[in-house]
Amino acid sequence: MLDSRISRRAALMGAGAVVAWSASPARALLQAAGGGRVPAFVDDLIRRLTVEEKAGQLSLMASAWGGSSAASLNPPGNSDFPKQVEEARRGQLTGVFNGNGARMHRTLQTAAVRESRMKIPLIFGADIIHGHRTIFPVPLAEVASFEPELARRTAEAAAYEASGTGLDWNFAPMVDVARDQRWGRGVEGGGEDVLLNRLFAAARVRGFQGSNLKSDAHMLATAKHFAAYGAAEAGLDYNTVDISERTLREVYLPPFKAAFDAGALSTMASFNEISGVPSTGNPWLMNQLLRGEWGFDGFVVSDYTGDEEMIAHGFAKDARDATRLAFLAGVDMSMQSGFYRTHLPSLVQSGEVPQDRLDQSVRRVLAMKAMLGLFDDPFRRISERREESRSMNRRTLALSREAGRKSIVMLKNDGDLLPLPRSGKRIALIGPFAAGQHDLIGPWCVYGDDKKAVDLATGVREAVADRNSIVVAEGSGIVEALPGGIEQAVAAARTADIVVLAIGESQNMSGEAQSRTEIIVPEPQQQLAEAVAAVGKPTVVVLKNGRALALEGAVANAPAILVTWFLGTETGHSIADVLFGAYSPSARLPVSFPRESGQQPYYYAHKPTGRPNPEGKLEEYKARFRGLTNTALYPFGHGLTYGRIGYSDLALSARGMPMNGEISVSARVTNSGRRAAEEVVQFYVRDRTASVTRPVRELKAFRKVALAPGASQTVRFVLRPADLQFIGLQNRPTVEPGTFDVWIAPSAEADGLHATFELTA
Missing domain, CATH: 3.40.50.1700 (Glycoside hydrolase family 3 C-terminal domain)
Known part of the structure; x- marks a missing residue:
């Protein structure tokens, strides 16, 4: 398992503060790729590019010669591959996605680097969500393992296979928290819990990218969908999202911050709106928060025709307006609509889009191509031999x-x-x-x-x-x-x-x-x-x-x-x-x-109400549905083994914790069965009283322990004030003194072992 203390600190800081850029994995990746600065030749290229060619560097299209299932997942809109090759020659493409292997990639790359005016390499992307040729469990299933290291390994294996075909860039991991099971895309993410989503987001980024983006066995990761796509009303895909900034910062943003802290240098704008503004056209989200507050130094790509869809949202009046809004909001690259290459040149000419803003986005994209080693060797990942030898x-x-x-x-x-x-x-x-x-x-x-x-x-x-x-x-x-x-x-x-x-x-x-x-x-x-x-x-x-x-x-x-x-x-x-x-x-x-579909959205870390139904019989005028207790049939964290697992001997190192101190909570876990087993020991906390109401339980840590028949193990968790941080009244991180409940338990709704302590000022 990952170091839970490091991961926990990173995500808490991600709720409102900025992790030091100089110490981040992303900075290390930049340094490994060339000193952490944009190569000098990039600015020279930008000076020599025409406005039309710059717009081309910000335009990504589905491959006209697609992978086996690509056409059904992302229709290319253009199945004329010779025409797409000609677009590469003319500098009208930055790259394509979901293409049909090494031969296709080689054909397009040859046109770009040997037959175009500027010889700028293409970047090749794809949806490698849970495997390339060898397919691993869907991401939601893999999160059930409670082993982030397993996800790192499968992501690395997927990148190894995929990069052998020429793929440089992956549209994964999806790090959207999903708390309404009606939503179909929850299968791609990390489930309902913030901690699990953070840990698995970081693990997958490390697996896909490795320690050096120039490696021909790794690929650029994309944290998606930025942001709050999983909060769509009624679990209806593409639907409106209307949540408080506090919920956004506390629930839906931390997995993205964990992914960026792990080194992800690409993110994809989400389809949904947030409080009336589509993410693709949201300058607060992309510029103020992502780049300003968090210091994100990568690039942003729209989702498939996301810029075009702002017209149907009623946010943009036409294609030209949608281009202007998306680009000025901070979306560097347009996927599939073709809007950027069609409308950016005239927007720059009219002064509606500043020239230096255009150059800034082109610089980000070209710098990323340099980090991926494409200027050194545009064919570094394209190999028909490796495509075969690495497959399955x-x-x-x-x-x-x-x-x-x-x-x-x-x-x-x-x-x-x-x-x-x-x-x-x-x-x-x-x-x-x-x-x-x-x-x-x-x-x-x-x-x-x-x-x-x-x-x-x-x-x-x-x-x-x-x-x-x-x-x-x-x-x-x-x-x-x-x-x-x-x-x-x-x-x-x-x-x-x-x-x-x-x-x-x-x-x-x-x-x-x-x-x-x-x-x-x-x-x-x-x-x-x-x-x-x-x-x-x-x-x-x-x-x-x-x-x-x-x-x-x-x-x-x-x-x-x-x-x-x-x-x-x-x-x-x-x-x-x-x-x-x-x-x-x-x-x-x-x-x-x-228990019933109509309970959705249901998740364990819900807020208390003023009228909770007490344990036992159902009471009238309480927060529940008719004839139904407000609990899960099988709660988050539940799962059995072939052993017989018991919990005992809960111990706290102290009954109070000062703001500069820590407290350890431990329990003895025993397998009294006849078979070896692994138990996921879960540590939950509740802040009883705060200036902002807190969830009934929050997972703060877990340990997966192997137990032979008859064996016992003491599992200890260390809690610090920073672990009790939440987003306060001014949408800033805060820690408040008070009474806290702790549980070491086998699930989010199991009684397990329970105690309390006081956090003192």
């Missing part, structure tokens, strides 16, 4: 399997049904995800392929002693019933000793533009579950999902439930490792599973 090798496949099994959360295991025996039992795999190379790699995979992934049936058959002991029945489609499907599934269940019911969401139910009004198992699959449960065989539900789900009926009542998300290339092997006990589940929920 033994090491990355093993990492995919490891990451997959570490991402699986066991919600329930009544009667120790799991792990399953490898022999002596007939197992029925039932459900639309029981077999078949579909819905394995998850959403937002430009270059991945389900046909190269391992399905559940394959993984299970390889794990058992007798492959003939496995029977498969589809039972239903994902969103439609199959003629005779339930009857077939029921017959299979009757012949089996154990049922593994593989149900949930398809991969196209999560991701961009995939908001759901009801976050439930689709009705045909629910009906399948009810019919199979009626047979009466022990049943393990294996959920495939890109968000938290509201479980009900036979699904919720199954004796064992595994949350397997979308695990990538090694899906079947990873799930089988957990099902049959080769690996004891160690993941925990990064999002709260609600």
Whole structure:
């Protein structure tokens, strides 16, 4: 795990103060790439570029010769590749994204550096969200591991594969906090908690970028979407965001600051508006906060046609106005609309956009190309040989399997049904995800392929002693019933000793533009579950999902439930490792599973109200829905192991802490079971009374500890006043004396072990 104390300090400073630029990883990257200054030749280039060529350096387009899934994810708008090559020759492009490999990159780069007037190299970007050819668990799943170091390793492996094809720049990580599970893009991020989002944002940036951006095995990272995209009203993608500056600073900005402190030198403007101003045209966000207050020294790119969309927002009157607003707001580069190369020259000529402001953005982009080593060797990452040799090798496949099994959360295991025996039992795999190379790699995979992934049936058959002991029945489609499907599934269940019911969401139910009004198992699959449960065989539900789900009926009542998300290339092997006990589940929920869809947005770190429902029976005129307690079905941080974990012996080093002191809180964690296990020990704090109301709990730290059967370990957390900092009445960081609750617990809503202490002035 990362050093939680360093990470915690960095994020607290990120809430309102500025981390010293001279000490940041970003500065170290700049120094590694050439002394931390813009190379002198960049200004010479800028003096010789025409205004039209400068606008070209700020214009990024989808590749007309795209990757296998690129056209469906980001339509290029122009499939005429020879025309795009000509645009490179004319200096009308800074680069392209989601292109089709090394050969394509070489063709375009050759046109730019050997056939254009200024010989400026192109930059090649892509959405490498959770893998290139080898696909790792979706980011939300990986966060369930509670291992930021795992995310660093998978990001580094993804960059290794992708950079071998010529890719210099990654549109990841997504660091948007997502507290409404209806929103489909939560699958790309770090869940509902600020601390987890910060730690995983920093880890992924370090993995993608490495220690030297000139490395041909790494790529530039982009923290996205700046900012508060995950706070869209009603969980509806692209929708309005209207939140206080305090909430913005306390919840949605810290993961970005953590990413920038880790070295990210690119960020992407979000689609949404904040308090009536679209992010793409928001000078307070981009200039005052990002560059002024935080000292960000990288460049800002719009999201796909984000500048154009300000017209539909009702913020810009036409394309020219949208260009002016976005550019002056601080968006250096336009993605896909073509607005900058069309309208910036005339805006500069008219004086509406100052020439020095244009030069400033061009300088940022050219400096980044220099940092990436593109002026030294424009073909440094383009290699058909490396493209082949780095693709899906033994090491990355093993990492995919490891990451997959570490991402699986066991919600329930009544009667120790799991792990399953490898022999002596007939197992029925039932459900639309029981077999078949579909819905394995998850959403937002430009270059991945389900046909190269391992399905559940394959993984299970390889794990058992007798492959003939496995029977498969589809039972239903994902969103439609199959003629005779339930009857077939029921017959299979009757012949089996154990049922593994593989149900949930398809991969196209999560991701961009995939908001759901009801976050439930689709009705045909629910009906399948009810019919199979009626047979009466022990049943393990294996959920495939890109968000938290509201479980009900036979699904919720199954004796064992595994949350397997979308695990990538090694899906079947990873799930089988957990099902049959080769690996004891160690993941925990990064999002709260609600009791009903209508609870959304639901998250553990909510504020108290003046009328909370006390523990016990439901009371009238309290803050709850009709007939429902205001708690999760399975809360954030929940997850079981194959061990028997107990907490005891809570101890505080003192009952009071001065403003210049610290306090340690410890507990003894014991595995009394017969199997080795890993426990995620979580440390929560609540500020009981403050000048601004505080959440009912906040995760401040965690430790993942390995425990042999019968073993115990004392886990200690150190708390300092800076860890109790929050955004006060003047939107500035503050720490106030008072009474604080602390918990060492296995989840955000578990009682665990509880104590209090006083922070004194």
